[in-house]
Amino acid sequence: MKKDHIQLGIAPIGWTNDDLPDLGSENTWQQCLSEMALAGYQGCEIGGQYPKDVEVLRKALDLRNLQICNSWFSTWFADAPLKTTVDTYLPYLRFLQCLGAKVIGCSEQSGSTQGCTTPMYGQRPQWNSQQWRKITEGYRQLALIAEDHGMRVCLHHHMGTGVQTPAEIDRFLDATPDSVSLLFDSGHIFASEGSQQAVEDVLRKTLPRVAHIHLKDCRPQIIAQVKADNRSFLAAVKAGIFTVPGDGIIDFRPLFTAIDHSSYRGWMVVEAEQDPALANPLEYAIKARDYLRQHAGI
Numbered sequence: 001m002k003k004d005h006i007q008l009g010i011a012p013i014g015w016t017n018d019d020l021p022d023l024g025s026e027n028t029w030q031q032c033l034s035e036m037a038l039a040g041y042q043g044c045e046i047g048g049q050y051p052k053d054v055e056v057l058r059k060a061l062d063l064r065n066l067q068i069c070n071s072w073f074s075t076w077f078a079d080a081p082l083k084t085t086v087d088t089y090l091p092y093l094r095f096l097q098c099l100g101a102k103v104i105g106c107s108e109q110s111g112s113t114q115g116c117t118t119p120m121y122g123q124r125p126q127w128n129s130q131q132w133r134k135i136t137e138g139y140r141q142l143a144l145i146a147e148d149h150g151m152r153v154c155l156h157h158h159m160g161t162g163v164q165t166p167a168e169i170d171r172f173l174d175a176t177p178d179s180v181s182l183l184f185d186s187g188h189i190f191a192s193e194g195s196q197q198a199v200e201d202v203l204r205k206t207l208p209r210v211a212h213i214h215l216k217d218c219r220p221q222i223i224a225q226v227k228a229d230n231r232s233f234l235a236a237v238k239a240g241i242f243t244v245p246g247d248g249i250i251d252f253r254p255l256f257t258a259i260d261h262s263s264y265r266g267w268m269v270v271e272a273e274q275d276p277a278l279a280n281p282l283e284y285a286i287k288a289r290d291y292l293r294q295h296a297g298i
Contacts, residue, residue, distance in 0.1 A: 001260040001296045008292060009069045010036050011214070011271035012047030014244075015281040018072075019115055020234055021048075024276040030060065032281070037064035039285035045105075045269060046071035046096070054098045061099075068099040069267045070183075070212055072156070077138035078110035078131035089142060097149045103212045103266070104146060105183040107156045108135050114160035119230040120191075125162035135162075136175040143179040152211045154183035160233050164192050166202050173209055182209045185271070187216025187242050190250055191223065200254050207262045214271040215288070217248030237273050244272045244284045246291030256296045268292075 015032040016024035029049040036044050043066050051057045061068065073092055075085045096104055111125030118124070127135065139155060146153040155172055157163045163172050166189070173182060184206060189199045203210075219240055226236040245252050259268070270288045272279075292298060 001256055001298050003298050005260070005265050006296075006298055007042050007067075007069065007267045008289075008298065009043040009045065009067075009267050009269040010039070010041045010285055010288070011045045011269055012036075012050070013271060013273040014279070014284060015276055016047055016049050017237070017273055018048035020237065023238070024281075027276060027281065033060055033064050033066060035282040035285060037066055039282060040289045041066070041270075041285070043067035043069045043267065045069060045271075052095070054095065058099060068096065068101045069269065070101055070103045070105050071096055073104055073106045074109040075106050075135075075138060075142070076110050077108060077135045078125070078127050078162070080110070082134075082138050082141065085138060086141065086145070090145060093146060093149055093151065097151060101151065103152050103154055103181075103183075105154045105156045105212055106139070106142065107158050108161060108163060110135075110162070112158075112161045114158065114233045117232050118160075120159060120233045120236050121227050122230065124160050124164065127162045132171070132175065136172065139176050139180045143177070147179060152179075152181050154181040154212050156183040157185060157188055159188050159191050164188070166193065166198060169202065169206065173206065178209065180209075181211035182206050183212045183214065184210045185214040185216055186250055186252070186255065187214070187218050187272070190218045191241065194223070196249070196251060199250060200258070203255055204258050207258065207264060210264060212266060213259070213264075213268045215245045215252065215268055216271050217243045217245050217250050219243055220249045238275055240274055240278065242272045242274060243279070244270055244288035244291070246295075247284070247287060252291075253295050
């Protein structure tokens with residue numbers, strides 16, 4: 001891949017898990033940043049432990065030659081007034097802007113089961129037409145606000161939400177303007193659809209709208225166990241359903257080729273929520289970095 005087109009980052013969720021605070025609570029945010037830099041990454045996403053003071057965080061990043069590239073942000077358009085989301089979105093967008101980020105990755109959490117005890121492969125949100133209109137209009141508004149700040153808003157398709165499957169991703173993108181982008185996540189597509197082909201097809205189809213990429217791998221044997229035992233999303237994470245590129249089932253080489261042949265310019269971010277007591281974060285960060293060096297040439 002062309003090195004001047006891609007920046008490599010990693011998410012802090014391998015060190016500390018915001019949804020499961022007991023996972024990685026022993027790892028400080030300073031250790032997290034230091035190990036990211038040691039493993040050879042250029043930047044990272046925001047973690048729940050990170051300081052909210054821009055200057056404190058910026059100094060820590062500069063010491064390690066790291067950049068902030070994105071952060072999770074929950075939206076609630078289907079079940080709450082637009083103002084509920086916008087009132088918290090605007091200050092957070094400005095926080096990211098001050099740190100130099102160009103993207104904010106959002107997930108519509110109305111009815112989401114990702115933080116519940118509901119089986120991961122069980123019931124999840126099925127929005128009606130009115131809710132879909134509220135969501136797509138809400139994201140149109142978020143995109144306008146982001147553009148005013150020199151940033152882009154992305155929808156993060158995610159297990160347990162109403163935008164999980166390829167058909168739901170298509171519906172969302174078809175109903176929103178090009179100013180609304182997609183955060184492509186390889187692991188969530190594989191977990192949803194169970195095939196390499198689905199991962200490749202979704203990426204190729206959506207690349208013109210993709211503004212941020214998560215490189216997440218899956219362990220199919222854990223998927224099978226999760227289905228058999230009706231485990232929840234969080235229980236699946238603890239069991240090790242996700243891992244870093246090169247340690248699971250996904251062949252990322254066709255994805256790298258598709259990205260390289262596209263007009264994509266931006267970040268590829270390793271994101272693999274695991275129990276750090278079972279998957280040492282630095283070890284797995286290095287494993288992913290070596291895989292990217294070998295198979296993406298960067």
